[in-house]
Amino acid sequence: MFSALGNLQPRQLAAQILNFALVLSTAFMLWKGLSVFTNSSSPIVVVLSGSMEPAFQRGDLLFLWNRGKETQVGEIVVYNVRGKDIPIVHRVIRRFGGGSAPLQLLTKGDNNAADDTELYARGQSYLDRSKDVIGSVVGYVPFVGYVTILLSEYPWLKTAMLGFMALTVVLQRE
Amino acid sequence: MGDTKISPHSLAELKNTTDDALGNYLRGLKFEQDNTKLDVRLAIGYASVVIAAATFAADYKLGWEATKTWTAVAVVAYALLNGAFTYWMWAVEKGCVFDGVREGKKISVASKTKKHDPTYYLTVSSANSGSKQITAPFTTWFTADGYFVAKPFQQWLASSVEAIGNADSKNALRDERDEIASPSPEVELTPQGNGTAEASGTDGKAKGSKRSKRKG
Numbered sequence: 001m002f003s004a005l006g007n008l009q010p011r012q013l014a015a016q017i018l019n020f021a022l023v024l025s026t027a028f029m030l031w032k033g034l035s036v037f038t039n040s041s042s043p044i045v046v047v048l049s050g051s052m053e054p055a056f057q058r059g060d061l062l063f064l065w066n067r068g069k070e071t072q073v074g075e076i077v078v079y080n081v082r083g084k085d086i087p088i089v090h091r092v093i094r095r096f097g098g099g100s101a102p103l104q105l106l107t108k109g110d111n112n113a114a115d116d117t118e119l120y121a122r123g124q125s126y127l128d129r130s131k132d133v134i135g136s137v138v139g140y141v142p143f144v145g146y147v148t149i150l151l152s153e154y155p156w157l158k159t160a161m162l163g164f165m166a167l168t169v170v171l172q173r174e
Numbered sequence: 175m176g177d178t179k180i181s182p183h184s185l186a187e188l189k190n191t192t193d194d195a196l197g198n199y200l201r202g203l204k205f206e207q208d209n210t211k212l213d214v215r216l217a218i219g220y221a222s223v224v225i226a227a228a229t230f231a232a233d234y235k236l237g238w239e240a241t242k243t244w245t246a247v248a249v250v251a252y253a254l255l256n257g258a259f260t261y262w263m264w265a266v267e268k269g270c271v272f273d274g275v276r277e278g279k280k281i282s283v284a285s286k287t288k289k290h291d292p293t294y295y296l297t298v299s300s301a302n303s304g305s306k307q308i309t310a311p312f313t314t315w316f317t318a319d320g321y322f323v324a325k326p327f328q329q330w331l332a333s334s335v336e337a338i339g340n341a342d343s344k345n346a347l348r349d350e351r352d353e354i355a356s357p358s359p360e361v362e363l364t365p366q367g368n369g370t371a372e373a374s375g376t377d378g379k380a381k382g383s384k385r386s387k388r389k390g
């Protein structure tokens with residue numbers, strides 16, 4: 001199988017490696033393009049917990065939109081707790097400010113007993129719409145995101161998948 | 175080249191192996207390969223990969239907010255470069271497998287295959303004789319179990335393409351070609367009869383010379 005690679009001229013080998021590099025970079029640039037379009041640092045997120053049941057289950061894929069400035073009560077937003085990199089998907093239950101004043105939100109998971117004040121960083125009792133919120137949920141696909149959960153819980157899966165992809169693209173010459 | 179076995183049912187493998195063999199054969203005949211088309215493709219491709227890598231690095235180091243504008247610019251640039259890349263492959267390269275020069279004469283070879291058709295279509299343009307399409311089934315130079323045999327391939331190329339035949343006279347089968355075009359008459363003079371008249375009433379004309387083609 002690898003002897004096929006050995007018989008290639010150096011330029012052709014460079015062309016094969018370019019094919020694989022283009023697969024990766026196109027996937028990445030599509031993601032970034034979507035980010036720019038939605039103005040969200042992470043336009044697609046996976047639900048990690050059951051705190052929004054029965055609306056969202058663990059493993060659901062959510063599509064975000066971050067260009068809506070006037071987030072209303074009842075909208076579901078995704079935010080990062082200051083200092084932590086874990087996105088949380090919860091519903092807005094109160095809003096303060098808005099219009100010319102900076103918008104502040106209080107959130108709560110549908111399936112939680114208490115609001116998110118406990119989850120926020122120490123000293124923080126509300127979310128800043130412009131700084132903390134990644135986006136509002138505008139659509140979702142159930143269950144598809146479970147792959148991402150598996151990939152993060154078993155990191156060797158990531159390397160295995162990438163290695164397999166690399167092998168197939170570089171050795172294939174169609 | 176080693177005895178690499180390929181799947182004779184895969185059209186892509188048949189074509190790629192033949193393309194590679196063609197390149198090797200022509201380079202062996204001292205055709206100087208001109209890599210400009212491939213180089214431009216590699217340049218455009220790797221430029222876009224570099225842009226993607228730079229965007230990745232910037233995002234990793236500085237985060238989303240700080241790099242938003244650069245990312246937007248990079249995405250547009252990447253899309254343009256990729257478009258150029260695809261255009262180059264489709265319109266300019268157009269199946270080119272070899273561009274070269276030998277003794278001042280340019281030659282350009284492009285290959286293609288059609289779906290479910292085990293035939294090799296070659297379009298050869300040389301400096302003096304314009305563009306010519308030649309075809310042959312892959313079975314001409316592939317065994318049933320997928321081994322490539324160089325000799326029939328080289329013979330087909332050398333006898334079908336003037337420029338290649340000029341470079342490789344052994345495989346060009348020029349003698350055979352010329353013989354079929356205008357067979358040389360081999361006149362065989364049979365020994366004459368003694369010319370004396372025969373009582374049986376024949377003309378007495380001696381049997382004339384016999385014309386026969388002597389098999390070379």
